[in-house]
Amino acid sequence: MRNEEVARILFEISEYLEMQNIAFKPRAYEKAAQTIADLEEDIQTIADLEEDINDIYKKGGLKALEEIPGVGKSIAEKIEELLKTGKLKYYEGLKKRTPVDLSQFSNIEGLGPKKIKVLHQKLGITSLEELEQAAKKARIQKLEGFGPKSEENILKGIEFARGHKGRFLLGYAIPLAEKIESRLKALPGVEKAIIAGSYRRFKETVGDLDMLVVSKKPKEVMDYFVSQPEVARVLAHGKTKSSVTLENGIDVDIRVVLAKSYGAALAYFTGSKDHNVAMRIIAQKKGWKLNEYGLFDGQRQITGKTEEEIYKKLGLTYVEPEMRENWGELELSLKNKLPKLIGYGELEGDLQVQSNWSDGANSIKELAQTAVKQGLKYIAITDHTKRLAMAHGLDEKRLREQAKEIDRVNKEMRGKIKILKGSECDILKNGELDLSDDALKELDIVGVSVHSYFNLPKEEQTERIKKAMQNKNVDIIFHPTGRLINRRKAYEVDMEEIIKVAKETGTVFEIDAFPDRLDLNDENIRKSVEAGVKMSIDSDAHSIGHFGYLELGVAQARRGWAKKSDIINAWPLDKMKSFLKK
Secondary structure (H helix, E strand, O other), rough: OOOHHHHHHHHHHHHHHHHHOOOOOOHHHHHHHHHHHHHHOHHHHOOOOOOOOHHHHHHHHHHHOOOOOOOHHHHHHHHHHHHHHOOOOHHHHHHHHOOOOHHHOOOOOOOOOOHHHHHHHHHHOOHHHHHHHHHHHOOHHHHOOOOOOHHHHHHHHHHHHHOOOEEHHHHHHHHHHHHHHHHHHHHHEEEEEEOOOHOOOOOOHHHHEEOOOOEEHHHHHHHHHOOOOOOEEEEEEOEEEEEEEEEOEEEEEEEEEOOOHHHHHHHHOOHHHHHHHHHHHHHHHHHOOOEOOOOEEEOEEEOOHHHHHHHHHHHOOOOHHHHOOOOOOHHHHHHOOOEOOOOOOOOEEEEEEEOOOOOOOOOOOHHHHHHOOOOEEEEOOOOOEEHHHHHHOEEEHHHHHHHHHHHHHHHHHOOOEEEEEEEEEEEEEOEOOOOHHHHHOOOOOEEEEEEOOOOHHHHHHHHHHHHHHHOOOOOOEEEOOOOOOEEEOOOOHHHHHHHHHHHHHHEEEEEEEOOOOOOOOHHHHHHHHHHHOOOEOOOOEEEEOOOHHHHHHHHHHHHOEEEEEEEEEEHHHHHHHHHHHO
């Protein structure tokens, strides 16, 4: 029973309890679930590998579980039952009382527990197929709290979810993938082991994983690979190639290659199809042949040991993996004009961080202390505003109270980090903001975002965001297109117009690094770079474990060809602050 499975069950318990209108308990289970999910998703530990819930229990038993933030005695006992037996009677009882497969509805935007309960009670819906049939027969729109628009959105949500089936969020695939990679590297006789494919290009979602290994003991590598504890099914078990399906549903292919062909294989299995075709054409024009085994002149291998050798031999400067999409990178490479991409570890600050003043899990001091450990020199506390009551959003009075707390923590941590006073202020339907200008002008940094009315017509949504950007107090547009990967499409907005206005007003676009956002996407990052619009890379942290997501944001920026000069929080604090509107 892995972290993600324990977290999923606790999340579903919270939803079942909410369906029963039980007070307080749903939130307790949700917080515990998030904490346990963060053990797995804590990308701060990508290099050091995450701590597993089973390890915590083995080391300290029930008492150790109770020490996990947000996990009280009752929930700890239920986790213990899950870890020991693989089942939980309490959970099974809730499922029998309301026999709805909640996991099928999790990716349908706008269907919360209470609406699912209505659909079950009134129409007997228990699955996605039944939901789709009811919507197509116009049965849902007749229910109280729904309507024709809700029904239309449900059908769109189902179509969207199915279109992304089989794709896994990169951020949530990384911890387990790196654990497997690390194990293989540690095997006797393994010289090199690496994950290639879209994973190495840091695509926002991955369909499967491609692993390459250099070893003179391929049989031992294959036998070990297929016997790992996370393997749910062995699809193929060969002498130098094997394939498995992991417990989380991801397929993993592995192959052992010769050292002299490692670079060619790595290039072949990393680049997109179009990038690889373009590379082969360059080789053909020179009278050579390029494939996964090397670069050849007739039968003679010219090179193939490293990627760098292959690019150099073809007259190219090395192309970073994140750029290998055939978007013009090879043309620039031939002219030695590739941009110097922002590097991992170059961020100095994080400009979107939520504390427990709104819907975050940690105090301002705890967030600051963790940010110091991450090597950051400044962070902005940007809690939600009053319109988001469910997130305990701050009004003007609480914002002033929070400012005093920030002053206190800044004094205590002087010389270690600077905490900026900020806000994630809601953009209202008409483009006005959720806080007064008088309140906003007192802040160091103002981020604004859309959290409602996602289905406005394109022109209206565009004008709404433009109006917010034209406010003299607004510095950053957080998660500018509102998408949730695999769950919700970006809202309709004219990005060309938004980019133009951002350039005119000096408004910064955020690259939200949270795994299910990565918003802006790579295409819009490139457009912003070309237009000279500056960006920030922010974790959107809601707990101390989320700061590590910043590396995902850097990867996304690199996919959009962004340089350090394009990212304001890669700059020293004074330079960053001087760029803001204020």
